Amino acid sequence: MKKICITTCFMLLVLFMIPESVIARDSYTFGIQANRKAIEVFGEGGFYMQPSTLYVGANGLYYEDKYSMLGVHAMVGNVIAPGLTGKLGFKGVGGEFKRSGRDNPTLLALAFSISGTYDLSDVVATHYIPIILHATFSIAPKPLSFDDTDLFMEAVLAADWMFLENAAVTASFRYLDVDFDDWDRSHGSVYLGFKFIL
Numbered sequence: 592m593k594k595i596c597i598t599t600c601f602m603l604l605v606l607f608m609i610p611e612s613v614i615a616r617d618s619y620t621f622g623i624q625a626n627r628k629a630i631e632v633f634g635e636g637g638f639y640m641q642p643s644t645l646y647v648g649a650n651g652l653y654y655e656d657k658y659s660m661l662g663v664h665a666m667v668g669n670v671i672a673p674g675l676t677g678k679l680g681f682k683g684v685g686g687e688f689k690r691s692g693r694d695n696p697t698l699l700a701l702a703f704s705i706s707g708t709y710d711l712s713d714v715v716a717t718h719y720i721p722i723i724l725h726a727t728f729s730i731a732p733k734p735l736s737f738d739d740t741d742l743f744m745e746a747v748l749a750a751d752w753m754f755l756e757n758a759a760v761t762a763s764f765r766y767l768d769v770d771f772d773d774w775d776r777s778h779g780s781v782y783l784g785f786k787f788i789l
Contacts, residue, residue, distance in 0.1 A: 624784025
């Protein structure tokens, strides 16, 4: 667990060493979502760097009796078409998966990440469909997986209903597939929560 904390702190330090003169604040998003057995908190800052936007964020996830995970990411995004934004970057993840009767394996990986966001209100009708769709896929093959981890894969699908101008009700589905040295784990779960945009 000590290695995970040190790696996470180092990644956050590097991400926040970008000079303020190079980037200008665009927006901040943070939120919380949960289901019957899990809770996740997350946050992200969007920084405009002409002609792209740098997205830097973190999330923490605890799932009772299954796993706990901490992630940090840095991605560069551009508008591809009206309402559609694409992002490419990296996600660092660390955590622990629980296994009854045996040692709990450690998750530690640096994943390639690709993401797309589609704002229906920009394309269909602002007042009738204030919904934003998100899809993110991250994968860390063996050379980018460390400690007990051989492979890390995560897929997230989400929809935000912009209930207020700066707040949304969010629903998401996360699928995890992790290969460890002597054990494999896959898990899917649905979450509901709130998201705030500043």
